[in-house]
């Protein structure tokens with residue numbers, strides 16, 4: 242799970258990392274022979290409709306920060322890697338965020354776009370009408386803005402989710418959704434509550450490598466097993 246990716250000399254904003262860190266991390270994924278798939282492809286693979294690679298990873302970029310086009314995309318191009326970009330309707334084209342033409346260009350380069358709500362609220366605190374707007378209407382409007390259809394992946398704002406949201410997403414046509422925390426025992430245990438690793442700006446290359454390990458993922462699953470809520 243990435244957000245902004247900042248060029249040398251620029252202050253790394255909260256939740257962001259430097260371009261140098263991303264480059265090191267992509268190089269490591271390549272060296273370790275990870276197959277990089279989009280979130281949609283992961284859903285197809287885990288739904289047993291496609292062969293499962295030995296090692297695979299999904300690179301997600303949340304919020305549509307303008308640094309995706311300027312900094313992350315050239316690095317993804319360099320390593321020949323795909324990614325899934327989660328856009329917030331109301332921020333598309335706003336200062337500091339990508340516009341629709343930038344998103345279309347990313348799609349043309351093989352980047353998958355998913356929905357990250359209309360306004361980025363905590364969905365656990367939304368009324369049913371608001372949920373319709375944030376989950377259903379956001380998809381309709383984003384597809385229209387990008388001149389595409391079939392945006393069928395979702396990302397929970399702030400990672401906040403609860404089981405009541407899963408059937409709503411399914412009915413709205415989403416095949417799956419990413420969170421941050423999840424009570425599932427495995428990352429892909431529930432397609433509507435997929436856990437993600439957060440590469441922190443303070444992570445050393447060694448720590449990033451540890452975060453990729455099965456042991457780390459098992460430890461996170463153990464840590465989160467008794468979370469009463471993910472809201």
Ligand SMILES: [Zn+2]
Nearest residue numbers: 303304398399
């Ligand atoms: Zn977000």
